Structures are given as C-alpha cells and as structure tokens.
Amino acid sequence: MATRWGICSAGKISHDFTVALKTLxxxxxxxxxxAARNLEDAKEFAKKHNISRAYGSYEELxxxxDIDVVYVGVIHPYHLKTCLLFTNAKKNxxxxxxxxxxxxxVKEILTSAKRNDVFLMEAVWTRFFPASVEIKRLLAQGEVGEVKMVRSEFGVPLTHIPRTTKKExxxxxxxxxxxYCLQFIxxxxxxxxxxxIQATGVCLETGVDETVVVTLKFSKNRMAVFTCSSAVELSNEAIIMGTKGxxxxxxxxxxxxxxxxxxxxTQYPVPDPYLPLNFLNSTGxxxxAEEVRQCLLKGLKESAVMSHADSLLLAEVEDEIRRQVGVVYSQDSQ
Structure with missing residues (x-):
C-alpha cells in the first residue's frame, strides 16, 4: 500500500519535493x-502536480x-506552529x-510528537543521499583511519532574496x-x-548573519571547521581527514x-525531474521520502539516520553559534 502524502505549503521547496516523490x-x-494559505495557490499547485485535493488552510489538511504523513514546506519561523498543528492532529x-x-x-515539537505518538523527522535531505550513506559505511569500516579533522564550506550569494536577510x-x-555544514560534521x-564551540561572523544591518566561521573541538582532540556565507560563492565542498586518508x-x-x-x-547521479526544479539536485x-516510508512501515517514530537527538544537537549548537555572533530572533526571547 502506498504512503499517502499531504503537502503543506505551495511554495518552491514543496514543488521540488513533490517532483522528487514522482521519481519513486x-x-x-x-x-x-x-494545502496553502490561499486556496487559489493550492488549486494551481494541485493542477500542476495532478493532485486530487486542494485546501485553502492547513487546518483542513x-x-x-486519508493522509499518512505531511510534508511541511513553510519557512522556518512557522515550523513550530505548523508542526504542532499536525502532531496534535495525530499526523506523521x-x-x-x-x-x-x-x-x-525544537524541544516543544519533539515533545508534541512523542505525546501524540506520531513519527517526526527533520528533512535534512543530505543525510539520505547515496553518497552520504557511502560516507557512513566507509567511516564505520575505518577506510581513512581515525578521523582528526572535518572541514566544510557552503556559500552562495543570497542577499538579494528577502527571506535570507529579514529577521522576521x-x-x-x-x-x-x-x-548543512554543521549537520555534516x-x-x-x-x-x-x-x-x-568558537564562532565569529559578520551581520547585516537587519541583524542577521551574513558570513559565519565556526571552529568545533570534539573529544580525543578531533576538530572541525566550517564557513557559511550568503554573500559570496565558496568552494561548497566538504572533506574528512583521517590518519590513513x-x-x-x-x-x-x-x-x-x-x-x-x-x-x-565515484558518481552518484540523481534522477531527472518531470518538471523544472527550483533548486539543484532536488530530486534527491x-x-x-523513502526513509520516511520505511520508518512508517516498521512502526518507528523517528529515523536512526536523522534522529530526534540529532535535531536537538543541531539546534543547541546553532543557538550557541548565534549567541556568539550576536544574532537574536524574536523567538529567542519568547
């Protein structure tokens, strides 16, 4: 029996996710x-993707x-409210x-998911790519010996996009x-x-971070460094350095x-899309999505690949990085 998806929001990322689902x-x-906040947007999205039902509110979804799991594609200031809506409605x-x-x-969302006994996963899609799965296998086998340093960069010019510069x-x-850099590490x-955790950065006049450089020290003198920037193109590569390679x-x-x-x-190509995509390699x-299906079939409430503990760790480290850089959102003081 197929896993039945509901799509929450009719934006660019939801478009790409729906295209990706059609490759399965x-x-x-x-x-x-x-579902979208505007019924006409939902109807247009439904027509484009041949979806039978369109709702003008998230509550209707x-x-x-008839929905097994909801994909939440709204922007992150609305994740808390939206996730609570669905978890309280007993939706995965x-x-x-x-x-x-x-x-x-994050704790509030995870608590709600546990209380309502539903599956919940943060969509850190990178972890599920075949290349990432292969990295985990190689590390487990000791292919590069003891890992001593991880370095990662992600930078693209984004400051012309309001969503990336406005604090609200x-x-x-x-x-x-x-x-992405942090989750990889x-x-x-x-x-x-x-x-x-040692972080420094440059902030825009709007009070959000434009470029951040972070050094992390782990047990056994293992290190990691990452840089992210919305101002310039960086190498956008990641490297794991061990004692054997x-x-x-x-x-x-x-x-x-x-x-x-x-x-x-080694190449790990992703499938071609049936409609144009908004973001690179989005069919990945x-x-x-397949991980979600497998977890639901097994009756699991979280994924071992991207667990609730993983999500909480990311959020806690991000909090500290933002504290050191000086970025404070209204949600931090609520």
Whole structure:
C-alpha cells in the first residue's frame, strides 16, 4: 500500500519535493492533497502536480483522514506552529530544515510528537543521499583511519532574496545554509556534542548573519571547521581527514552526487525531474521520502539516520553559534 502524502505549503521547496516523490514508484508514494494559505495557490499547485485535493488552510489538511504523513514546506519561523498543528492532529510529519528557530522550539515539537505518538523527522535531505550513506559505511569500516579533522564550506550569494536577510522571515546564513555544514560534521562524529564551540561572523544591518566561521573541538582532540556565507560563492565542498586518508565531497556538499575517496572519484547521479526544479539536485529529496516510508512501515517514530537527538544537537549548537555572533530572533526571547 502506498504512503499517502499531504503537502503543506505551495511554495518552491514543496514543488521540488513533490517532483522528487514522482521519481519513486507510484505504488509506494502518492500525493493526495496540498494545502496553502490561499486556496487559489493550492488549486494551481494541485493542477500542476495532478493532485486530487486542494485546501485553502492547513487546518483542513490536518483533518484529512486519508493522509499518512505531511510534508511541511513553510519557512522556518512557522515550523513550530505548523508542526504542532499536525502532531496534535495525530499526523506523521516530515518538516523542512531547520526544524525550528531554536532548541526551545525544537524541544516543544519533539515533545508534541512523542505525546501524540506520531513519527517526526527533520528533512535534512543530505543525510539520505547515496553518497552520504557511502560516507557512513566507509567511516564505520575505518577506510581513512581515525578521523582528526572535518572541514566544510557552503556559500552562495543570497542577499538579494528577502527571506535570507529579514529577521522576521528567519533570515541568516547559519539557519539557512550553515546547517548543512554543521549537520555534516555532526554526522561524521556520530552525533557527539562538541566540547568547545568558537564562532565569529559578520551581520547585516537587519541583524542577521551574513558570513559565519565556526571552529568545533570534539573529544580525543578531533576538530572541525566550517564557513557559511550568503554573500559570496565558496568552494561548497566538504572533506574528512583521517590518519590513513581522506574522503571528499568535491562540489555542492548539501546535495552530493560525487565522492572522492583517497583521490578516486565515484558518481552518484540523481534522477531527472518531470518538471523544472527550483533548486539543484532536488530530486534527491526522494531519498528522505523513502526513509520516511520505511520508518512508517516498521512502526518507528523517528529515523536512526536523522534522529530526534540529532535535531536537538543541531539546534543547541546553532543557538550557541548565534549567541556568539550576536544574532537574536524574536523567538529567542519568547
């Protein structure tokens, strides 16, 4: 029986996620409804993607009895309210990253999911790419020996987009793209909390971070460094350095389609889309969607690949980074 999806929001990321779902077997994944704050937007989205039901409110989606899981694609200042709406309605949820604005909100979402006995996962899609799965396998086998350093960069010019610069829209490089660098480091170090966090950065006049550089120290003298920027193009690569070699994502580390292991490169292409995409390699969201299906089939309430503990760790480290850089959102003082 197919996993029946409801799509919450008719924006760009929801479009790409729906296109990604269509690369999976229809007997496994079906999109049965879409909801937007404006009914006309939902109807237009439904027509484009051949979805049978369109709702002009998220509440209507929450009460639809024929939905197994909801994909939440609203911008992150609205993640808390939206996730609580669906978890309290006993709906399973896949919520776009970052799961919330801070660790306090993340805890509230996770508590609600547990109280209502529903599945919930933060959509850190990078972790489910075949290249990322291969990295975990190689590390477990000790392919590069003991990992001593992880380095990651993600920078693209985004300051012309209001969502990335306005504080009320959750703007800032750290929450938008820096999370990819941080989650990669946390994945390599198996969800271990860093012993020391040192962050510095540059903020825009709007009070959000434009460029951030972070150094992390872990147990056994293992280190990590990452840079994120919404002002300039960076190398956008990630590298794991061990005592016996290294593993490198040579480009677009947030959606990896190639991997270099001790200089030898392997390609991991994603499927072609049936409609134009808004973001690079977005059909790669199929991997996280399939993870959700497998978890639901097994009766699990969280994924071992992107667990609730993983989401909380990301939020707590992000909180500290923002504190050191001087970025404060209204949600931090509520």
């Amino acid at each position: 077997p229809p007997e496994d994944h079906q999109v049965v409804a879409v 929450a009460t639809d009895p 949820v896949l919520c776009e990253k970052p799961l919330a604005m801070n660790s306090k909100e 829209l959750g703007g800032g490089a750290m929450l938008d793209i820096g999370i 946390c994945m390599v170090y198996n969800g271990e909390k860093p012993e020391c 290294n593993i490198k994502i040579p480009a677009h580390m947030w959606c990896p389609t190639s991997l270099e292991v001790n200089g030898k490169e 969201m199929r991997y996280e």
